[in-house]
Amino acid sequence: MNANMRRPTWCEAAEWEARVQLAAVYRVFHLMGWTELIFNHITLRVPGPHKHFLINPFGLTYDEIKASNLVKVDLDGRILGSSDYPINPAGFVIHSAIHANVDDAHCVMHTHTTSGLAVACMENGLSYTNFYAAQLHDMVAYHDFEGITVHDEEKSRILKSMGDKRLLILRNHGLLAHGVTLAHAFALLWTLNRACEIQVLTESMRGQPLPIPSAVTERATRDSLQFSPEHGAGQNVLDALIRRAARIDPSYQE
Numbered sequence: 001m002n003a004n005m006r007r008p009t010w011c012e013a014a015e016w017e018a019r020v021q022l023a024a025v026y027r028v029f030h031l032m033g034w035t036e037l038i039f040n041h042i043t044l045r046v047p048g049p050h051k052h053f054l055i056n057p058f059g060l061t062y063d064e065i066k067a068s069n070l071v072k073v074d075l076d077g078r079i080l081g082s083s084d085y086p087i088n089p090a091g092f093v094i095h096s097a098i099h100a101n102v103d104d105a106h107c108v109m110h111t112h113t114t115s116g117l118a119v120a121c122m123e124n125g126l127s128y129t130n131f132y133a134a135q136l137h138d139m140v141a142y143h144d145f146e147g148i149t150v151h152d153e154e155k156s157r158i159l160k161s162m163g164d165k166r167l168l169i170l171r172n173h174g175l176l177a178h179g180v181t182l183a184h185a186f187a188l189l190w191t192l193n194r195a196c197e198i199q200v201l202t203e204s205m206r207g208q209p210l211p212i213p214s215a216v217t218e219r220a221t222r223d224s225l226q227f228s229p230e231h232g233a234g235q236n237v238l239d240a241l242i243r244r245a246a247r248i249d250p251s252y253q254e
Helices: 013-032 089-101 114-120 152-162 182-202 214-223 235-248
Strands: 041-045 053-055 071-073 107-111 140-143 167-170 174-179
Touching: 013 041, 013 053, 013 182, 013 235, 041 089, 053 089, 089 107, 089 152, 107 182, 114 167, 114 174, 114 182, 140 152, 152 167, 167 182, 174 182, 182 235
Parallel strands: 140 167
Antiparallel strands: 041 053, 041 107, 053 071, 107 174, 167 174
């Protein structure tokens, strides 16, 4: 059955398509183990003139999320329409700051993966010593830990720390990416998280990691097409993962 055939009467077609795609990505995160009980967030702008966005209902695990139970909120955190669940204030603060102030940040992703958090806890942060990190030359910013992100006054400091970068390592906390599409943000975050996984393993071994010269990382980043919106920005990869999620459980489309 086509996902649009399941669209409820209260939801316009463009919003429903966004809901289905976002719910699918939550299922992809579940399959990849990028989960933290009921915490962390992927948010997506709702098509239209307003900066409303969709966020996961607080209390559900990622494999319970469906198009219909995603929560639509405005930039003040007001729930638009009805919802059986609240939203997590800690997630709203970070995501709303970016959605409100970065015009092309249509998707924001935040994770606490073990490897990503481990690197976030290291003084030097990301090490440019592996294939994946080499594709992130001058693409990563850092924000110092201020505690649980429930205070609005931290928003301006997060934005200042992030600057014009699409990737942000929240020190002692986790990883964050924003992109012009779900696939764009996913490609960025996957590459950063993969770089962190390899770094954690590399630094557990005897000997010294082999640094990659900045001239090489600059060229590798320029040559990598996966982050370029004009080249699909990871859409083919994300589509393949969504197909896998759909084969296992297509209920995210409901």
